[in-house]
Amino acid sequence: MIKFLIKIIFFYYREYKLNLSGFQDILTNIIFFFVSIFIFIFSIGPDKDTISVVGVGILWTLLLLSSTLSLRKFYQDDFENGNLVIMHLNGFSFGFIAILKTLSNFLFVQIPFLLSIPIACILLNIANDKIIYLITSFGISSFILSCLGSISSSMNLMNQRNFLLGSLIVMVFSIPIIIFSVGIINMEESFNSLINILFGILLIVFAINPWASGLCLKLSLENK
Amino acid sequence: MIIVKDLSVERLDKKIFENINLSLTSGNITILRGKNGSGKSTLLKTILHIIEPSFGTIYWKGKLLKKNLYDFYDNVTYIADKTSSLTKLTVKDNINIWSRIFFSNINNSQLETALKTLKLENYLNKKVGTLSLGETKKLEFLRLIIENKKVWILDEPLSNLDEDSVQLIKQTFEDHCSQGGSIIFSSHQNPGIYVTEEVQL
Numbered sequence: 068m069i070k071f072l073i074k075i076i077f078f079y080y081r082e083y084k085l086n087l088s089g090f091q092d093i094l095t096n097i098i099f100f101f102v103s104i105f106i107f108i109f110s111i112g113p114d115k116d117t118i119s120v121v122g123v124g125i126l127w128t129l130l131l132l133s134s135t136l137s138l139r140k141f142y143q144d145d146f147e148n149g150n151l152v153i154m155h156l157n158g159f160s161f162g163f164i165a166i167l168k169t170l171s172n173f174l175f176v177q178i179p180f181l182l183s184i185p186i187a188c189i190l191l192n193i194a195n196d197k198i199i200y201l202i203t204s205f206g207i208s209s210f211i212l213s214c215l216g217s218i219s220s221s222m223n224l225m226n227q228r229n230f231l232l233g234s235l236i237v238m239v240f241s242i243p244i245i246i247f248s249v250g251i252i253n254m255e256e257s258f259n260s261l262i263n264i265l266f267g268i269l270l271i272v273f274a275i276n277p278w279a280s281g282l283c284l285k286l287s288l289e290n291k
Numbered sequence: 292m293i294i295v296k297d298l299s300v301e302r303l304d305k306k307i308f309e310n311i312n313l314s315l316t317s318g319n320i321t322i323l324r325g326k327n328g329s330g331k332s333t334l335l336k337t338i339l340h341i342i343e344p345s346f347g348t349i350y351w352k353g354k355l356l357k358k359n360l361y362d363f364y365d366n367v368t369y370i371a372d373k374t375s376s377l378t379k380l381t382v383k384d385n386i387n388i389w390s391r392i393f394f395s396n397i398n399n400s401q402l403e404t405a406l407k408t409l410k411l412e413n414y415l416n417k418k419v420g421t422l423s424l425g426e427t428k429k430l431e432f433l434r435l436i437i438e439n440k441k442v443w444i445l446d447e448p449l450s451n452l453d454e455d456s457v458q459l460i461k462q463t464f465e466d467h468c469s470q471g472g473s474i475i476f477s478s479h480q481n482p483g484i485y486v487t488e489e490v491q492l
Contacts, residue, residue: 070394077391081377084388088379149375152341156364157392289342290302 074157078167079174086175092137093179100133100180104190115192122191123201123252127245130180130205134212135234137176141168141220142284146291151284162281169210169217169276177209197252204248207265208241214272215240221283225290244268292316292442292473293338293356298347300333307333311347313490315442315475318468320484323477325492331477332372332446334492338475339369339444368438372446374427375434378420382411382430385419386437395437405436408459424451432460435467443467445476457482 086093107125111117145151145168154164184205188198219233226232244265251261292315299309308330315321323331336342338349340360349356351363376385386402389395397405406412409429419427428451435443449457461484464474 073394074392077388080391081388084380084384085377147373148377149371149373150377152339152369152371153375155341156339156367156369158361158364288336 071158074159075167078154078159079171082171082175086171092140093176096133096136096176097179097183099136100129100183101187101190103129103132104187108190119192119194122188122193123197123249126184126187126191126193126201127249130209131212131238131241131245134177134180134209134216135237137172138216138220138233138237139223139230141172141216142224143220146224146284146287151288160281161284162277164284165217165221165277165280169213169280172216173210173213177213181205181209197255200252200255200258203262204251204265207262207269208244208248211244211265211269211272212237212241214269214276217276217280218283221280221287224287225283292352293475294350295338296348296350298334298337298349299345300330300337300342301345308492309346311490311492313475313488315473315488317441317471317473319473319487320464320468321473321475321488321490322482322484322486323475323490323492325477325479327479329492331479331492334490335369335444335446335475335477339367366440367442367444368435368440369444370431370434370446370448372450374419374431376419376427376430379418381416381418382422383415385430386415386433389434389437393434393438395439397437397439401436405433409433409456425453425456428452429456432463435463441472443472443474443476445474447478448476449478449480449482 104125107129108118111121142151145154151161151164155161159167181202184202185198188195188201193201215237219236222236223230223233247261247265247268251258251265254261293313294315295311295313298311300307311334313321323334325331333342337344340349340356340363351359356363376382377388380388390397390402403412406415409432411426411429411433414422414426419430422430428448432448448460452460461482464484467474
């Protein structure tokens with residue numbers, strides 16, 4: 068058991084090293100996010116109240132689009148260079164690899180967005196008291212996005228010709244997440260019930276993810 | 292240790308290979324020979340249970356491989372035809388990651404000797420992506436020493452290597468078998484290595 072835990076720790080050490088060496092990819096995602104915010108601000112105009120009203124919607128749309136940018140690399144590199152097989156031979160089932168990679172995506176891709184939300188809120192004139200709601204809802208929703216990303220990326224390994232299909236799946240399934248997440252900010256009195264719904268969605272997607280992604284990984288390696 | 296019985300693999304109703312039989316015991320070397328596209332890599336992946344066979348069975352230590360899979364994985368090192376080294380990281384980083392993930396009991400002096408033998412000692416701080424194909428291949432072989440497992444399954448291990456490196460690999464194979472290890476490898480050319488069994492695909 069301890070040996071297995073140490074293996075997991077060094078799996079994350081490997082992910083950390085890889086993400087550190089590809090830090091420019093993470094930075095590009097964040098820059099895309101902020102540049103897109105500026106474009107929205109310039110296109111809406113200087114009216115603070117309008118920006119404030121549509122700000123949360125803009126923020127969520129851009130968070131979603133920015134996080135789908137990195138989906139292509141979710142499994143692709145490890146699939147191409149055979150590291151998925153090596154991880155499997157090292158005692159990790161495909162389903163467990165999916166869980167580990169999902170957590171890795173959350174830590175190294177979604178957390179930087181989470182940290183940049185306060186700055187984005189200032190740019191979009193979102194009230195300070197709403198920032199905490201936004202961060203809480205994004206904390207849960209971004210993990211849901213990581214799970215959906217894992218499923219769509221593993222499906223994409225079997226369909227190398229059409230990457231957009233995977234992004235499309237994530238975007239379609241993220242519609243309820245956006246509805247509830249934006250609802251949390253606009254209906255503060257229903258915070259608890261909406262956060263519970265989001266948490267429920269997270270549990271469902273988290274349960275499906277290892278099964279669906281693991282199967283797709285296995286099938287894609289079989290047909291490689 | 293490994294017995295493969297009447298193994299066949301089909302894909303989209305096309306037979307990749309059929310009725311393959313082989314047995315691998317301690318100290319043996321089995322070679323899979325065949326032209327490009329004859330199914331050598333597929334057979335190796337089937338033995339590793341990455342690909343499900345259409346027919347036939349594989350046994351590991353007398354039990355069905357499926358039911359004894361993780362014990363098999365504890366005893367096997369697989370080196371694919373493509374590099375599994377992380378090209379964005381340095382040679383040193385790759386070695387560090389492998390040593391830790393595989394709980395290697397190799398010490399620093401053994402590692403230094405292996406690096407010198409493979410002539411990789413000057414590339415430790417270089418990114419793997421900047422190495423030549425042959426150097427990357429030799430780095431892959433370092434994983435055999437780091438993992439230190441009984442069964443080696445190697446896909447085209449001699450491709451992209453110069454004559455000196457091929458000789459070194461032959462010597463490494465002999466040393467491994469003399470210590471009770473066993474090897475299955477594929478090659479589309481005659482490698483000039485003494486093998487105990489040849490499977491033609």
